[in-house]
Amino acid sequence: MFDEAPSFSPTEYAVPAFVLLILIEVMWAWKRRSESYEPRDTLTSLMFGLGSTVAGALFGSAVIAVFFWAYDYRLFDLGEQWWLVWWAWPLCFVLDDLKYYWVHRAGHRIRWFWASHVNHHSSQHYNLSTALRQSWTGSFTPGFLFGLPLVLAGFHPVMLAIAGGFNLIYQFWIHTEAIDRMPRWFEVVMNTPSHHRVHHATNPRYLDRNYAGVFIIWDKMFGTFQQEMKQERIRYGIVKQLGSFNLLWAVFHEWIGLFRDLWHAPWRYKLLYLLREPGWTHDGSRETSDMIRRRWLKEQDRTTPQPVVENNAIADPDQAA
Structure with missing residues (x-):
């Protein structure tokens, strides 16, 4: 056929x-x-x-x-x-x-x-x-x-x-x-x-x-789109960089890490290490991409200047009642 x-x-x-x-x-x-x-x-x-x-x-x-x-x-x-x-x-x-x-x-x-x-x-x-x-x-x-x-x-x-x-x-x-x-x-x-x-x-x-x-x-x-921001220089690679040009390490390093976690994890968590997102741990000792982003957003909130309001008055007279 x-x-x-x-x-x-x-x-x-x-x-x-x-x-x-x-x-x-x-x-x-x-x-x-x-x-x-x-x-x-x-x-x-x-x-x-x-x-x-x-x-x-x-x-x-x-x-x-x-x-x-x-x-x-x-x-x-x-x-x-x-x-x-x-x-x-x-x-x-x-x-x-x-x-x-x-x-x-x-x-x-x-x-x-x-x-x-x-x-x-x-x-x-x-x-x-x-x-x-x-x-x-x-x-x-x-x-x-x-x-x-x-x-x-x-x-x-x-x-x-x-x-x-x-x-x-x-x-x-x-x-x-x-x-x-x-x-x-x-x-x-x-x-x-x-x-x-x-x-x-x-x-x-x-x-x-x-x-x-x-x-x-x-x-x-x-809901996964992000525009490239011109003011932010891109850093390429992975969160924990290889630090090596060894081909076999580049190919198998994450498999080695996965098997190591599966070996040491308590039985009730083993399947989760296989199916949860990269960086997830049962004891919170590492960060997932979502955790990294949330931490970054909190830092942005702390470092972003907030408008100053004096004596509970509105600074812009055009906005006053």
Whole structure:
């Protein structure tokens, strides 16, 4: 039934363009912002990309098998030549991007997912090579479950894989400081370098914001959008920086921390360490992103000058009764 179905990977064709764009950005950084690139950091990012490709080839087949199994139980059928149903492609792309928003949000709010996703945020630099920091261990999280509703809705697994590939290609170019802002109409709807810089920031204001892949409208709809503030310099990376360019430590450090917490935690808290947000502890010894933001907001309230009212009088006579 599926012998004639297309099965190419869009990202494979995009690799030469990725390399060319990185070289162009390196030349830009050499002249304009040399701190954007650090040789050891860039090498680590490149090794991340290579390793994630190998890991996907080794472990991704299990997820593919689950999707093809679920497809036999689909509620709607696009027909045997599903790839010729033109309207299904844009619909699939939009719905897959909505799926990406939620799986990405889970990647920041559930520590089991974060142990894999933290790889992408581990660099303290923000450039196109950072986009290559893809996880090696994504197949060891249940993130694939977010895609099952689309399979059951009748979208073929190959169609979803192609849509996901184009989604990934789009996200490559937004990992840059070389582009300030896009036209206003574009910034309103689409994810952009400005929006995604916020997502990679460790500033309390920016933590766990802008999860979008292609369409920033999801963040605006679900209350996780934050505009980039020109007056606040962005600090990239993770709250507790790696402090190392060791590739294996960068890949597995959060898994090691998670297993350590699971080993030492009382039995009644073990599942919570797996499913609660990063930074959560049963004794409050560490901070979550929400706790960091609340503390920052309190500090802002204390340092913000308040209007002076003398003798309970209104200072502005125009406002007097």
